[in-house]
Amino acid sequence: MLFEVLVTVVMLVVSVRVWYLTTSGRCHSTRSMKGKTVIVTGGSAGIGLHTAEDLVRRGARVILACRNLEKACKVAAQLKAEASQGGEVAVRRLDTSDLNSVRTFAKEILDTEKHIHVLINNAGIVEPSEKVMTNEGLELTMATNHFGHFLLTNLLLERLKQSAPSRIVNVSSLSHTLVSSLDLNSLNFEKEVYRQRVPYNRSKLCNVLFSLELARRLEGSGVTANSLHPGVVKTDILIPYHTMFGRILKLVFILWAKDRELGAQTNIYLAVSEEVEGVSGRYFTDCKEVKTSKLARDKDLAKRLWEVSEKAVKLTPGENVCLGADEDEASGWDGLAAAGTANGSTSVLLPADDSAVQAAAGSTSRVPVYPEQHAETLYLMDEGELQHRQKRRKLELTLLEEKIKAQRAITLAMRLIAQVCEKIME
Numbered sequence: 001m002l003f004e005v006l007v008t009v010v011m012l013v014v015s016v017r018v019w020y021l022t023t024s025g026r027c028h029s030t031r032s033m034k035g036k037t038v039i040v041t042g043g044s045a046g047i048g049l050h051t052a053e054d055l056v057r058r059g060a061r062v063i064l065a066c067r068n069l070e071k072a073c074k075v076a077a078q079l080k081a082e083a084s085q086g087g088e089v090a091v092r093r094l095d096t097s098d099l100n101s102v103r104t105f106a107k108e109i110l111d112t113e114k115h116i117h118v119l120i121n122n123a124g125i126v127e128p129s130e131k132v133m134t135n136e137g138l139e140l141t142m143a144t145n146h147f148g149h150f151l152l153t154n155l156l157l158e159r160l161k162q163s164a165p166s167r168i169v170n171v172s173s174l175s176h177t178l179v180s181s182l183d184l185n186s187l188n189f190e191k192e193v194y195r196q197r198v199p200y201n202r203s204k205l206c207n208v209l210f211s212l213e214l215a216r217r218l219e220g221s222g223v224t225a226n227s228l229h230p231g232v233v234k235t236d237i238l239i240p241y242h243t244m245f246g247r248i249l250k251l252v253f254i255l256w257a258k259d260r261e262l263g264a265q266t267n268i269y270l271a272v273s274e275e276v277e278g279v280s281g282r283y284f285t286d287c288k289e290v291k292t293s294k295l296a297r298d299k300d301l302a303k304r305l306w307e308v309s310e311k312a313v314k315l316t317p318g319e320n321v322c323l324g325a326d327e328d329e330a331s332g333w334d335g336l337a338a339a340g341t342a343n344g345s346t347s348v349l350l351p352a353d354d355s356a357v358q359a360a361a362g363s364t365s366r367v368p369v370y371p372e373q374h375a376e377t378l379y380l381m382d383e384g385e386l387q388h389r390q391k392r393r394k395l396e397l398t399l400l401e402e403k404i405k406a407q408r409a410i411t412l413a414m415r416l417i418a419q420v421c422e423k424i425m426e
């Protein structure tokens, strides 16, 4: 009996994988991105990393906007090594769940970048098992997936307009369709009990509604805004499911889901393809336009979400006015190797032929010190912020343990399947 079940599972896995490979949408555009500047939030892992990799290969200057500089520096060095058409890679610190970090990041970009041709709002998390609030009083998943990107886009909007034709790509999810109503007075669970799976789906609905209203506001500006579902992709985002059901679900995803390269295709398509030139306010999956849920098409709701979000991130009228990049400073990447600065704005720019370690250290002769490691001492933190960070670090460690456990279970399952396959071959 067990044997039959395992054979059926193996056959199902193989067929689904073949089906994915043959039917999943791919970006067929061969467009070069030479001379284009692209920002990818969460570009150090998963779908974001594979998006960045493709864009660097096309010759773009890609800015990896990441919360973990050490990880991002390593990734950047790898991407740089693979770049053939002169693509550039830079790393800048951005924690989308922290509005101060978003403001610091945006200021650095406006101070140094003459152009932004593509902004890919990709970073995201699945909600933790318990409600976590940020310093700004926002629920962590909503802050990371929606509010941070809402603020970031607004702060960079004028530069995007100056760089037109330019594009904004918001990475949402099919799970937005699981939301049946949206109470704008309780986006951070002010009026209801926190439940797992609700924050993520809600934040992804907000991504689609944000794109809709953004596209309306950008009409005639030469800047387009679209959202997408990448498919079910084998990435680390599925890890924080703590329940038994979550673990089983994760195992199913690992066996059946798309690999990351395939999962990045719709991101890439919306960032580069000629087919979507001038197309705005739409939602895509597998490099094709598809319909969103009815709620996600509600233009009035989108407008009201914008207004509520403006208040939540405390966007001031002067903030989305362009500050103007310094022409000389912005003119090239050569020789730039800056690490942490005293105001906590930690960034690393990778010069053409340098390694991540050298860039992070700022010099080949010094002991490498990643900005991430000494960032704590550079920040001026009050007691509340310190406690909040410690709480988050604890949560991250718990998630890591869960990840290790899940990986062990998967390895065991894979071994079992391999053994069954061997038996069949015999």
Ligand SMILES: NC(=O)c1ccc[n+]([C@@H]2O[C@H](COP(=O)([O-])OP(=O)(O)OC[C@H]3O[C@@H](n4cnc5c(N)ncnc54)[C@H](OP(=O)(O)O)[C@@H]3O)[C@@H](O)[C@H]2O)c1
Residues within 6 Å of the ligand: 041, 042, 043, 044, 045, 046, 047, 048, 065, 066, 067, 068, 071, 094, 095, 096, 097, 098, 121, 122, 123, 124, 125, 144, 171, 172, 173, 174, 229, 230, 231, 232, 233, 234, 235, 236, 237, 238
């Ligand atoms: N995988 C799927 O099946 C799937 C399905 C539908 C939609 N999506 C969407 O696809 C996007 C990418 O997810 P993924 O699957 O590639 O997941 P992933 O492998 O976990 O990558 C997520 C990225 O976001 C970054 N990130 C998380 N919180 C951040 C924060 N506060 N500030 C800055 N960066 C942060 C992560 O940084 P670290 O490396 O530091 O953790 C990581 O680089 C997400 O928006 C997700 O909702 C994924």
